[in-house]
Amino acid sequence: MINKWRSLSFKLWLTIITAIILSVLFAYSLSQYYYKNLYVEKLKTDLVNEASLLGADYTGGEISEDFKQKVEWFNSKNDSEVFVVSNPRELSACLPFEINYDTLISEEERQMLLDGKAVEKEGYEKRFEKNIVAAIIPLIDEDRLEGIIYTYIPVDSITVLLKEFAAKWMAAVLLFLIVAIFFTTKWLKKLISPIKDIETAAHRVSEGNYDIQVQVRSHDEIGKLAKAFNDMANSI
Structure with a gap:
């Protein structure tokens, strides 16, 4: 046998x-591979659209407290973290923690913002001490970068x-x-x-x-x- x-x-x-x-x-x-990459790419697009809609309410000049409060209200209702920086060198009052503007964006990203382009980010952000997917929208008035809208989601949520x-x-x-x-x-x-x-x-x-x-x-x-x-x- x-x-x-x-x-x-x-x-x-x-x-x-x-x-x-x-x-x-x-x-x-x-x-x-595709789930992660396609999801992350869609997430970036959604964050850019989200920040752009908020930025559409900016009418120029110094960023008003009313505008900051609108962003803060939106942040309280949204899954992503959203905040506004009212000056290239300082934080808006809506942030609950201290942060330096220079640590948020590089010089190359700053130039992109001055050109009116959105910045997409993915990776470890030292100031947040976590991996994030983020989008940054410029608030420009007469070729001056008056501020930015920064929105992000921790990568941990994607991992889950x-x-x-x-x-x-x-x-x-x-x-x-x-x-x-x-x-x-x-x-x-x-x-x-x-x-x-x-x-x-x-x-x-x-x-x-x-x-x-x-x-x-x-x-x-x-x-x-x-x-x-x-x-x-x-x-x-």
Whole structure:
């Protein structure tokens, strides 16, 4: 008898299951990559739009207390953190912590803001002591940078979403693997059964029983093999 671990059915089963597992792992890695990147890119776009809508209320000149209060109110109702800097060198009164304007943006980003462009950021922000995704919108009056609107979301919130996604994915994968193993095993048994019948019949022929016939169950290679065996037994 052929050892179970060396049998054709086990080799086929192992090959199929390995292919399924590798496919699942590849799909998972790809989905994680695209989910994170697409989500982060959409988040940046949303933050820019959010800050731009707030910035549309700025009518020029020195940033008023009324405008700051509107931003502060919006910040209290929104998931992201939003604040306004009323001067390139100092903080607005709406911030609950001290921060230096120079630490928020680089010279290159400052120039982008002076050109009227939004700045998108992703990574560790030293002053916040956390990884963030952020957008900065300039408040410009007559080519002067009167201030900025800074909005950001901690990357930790994205990580939580990715973990939730991973947990749901793994549960679905586990269920898929159980179903795949079940049907693969049944299919292989059905596939290998005719070969085992031919093996049994061959042993009987070797013992002198030439009347044995193998049932032809299909028209594929295995079916042709069964028919060839029957023809051989009849000729003998």
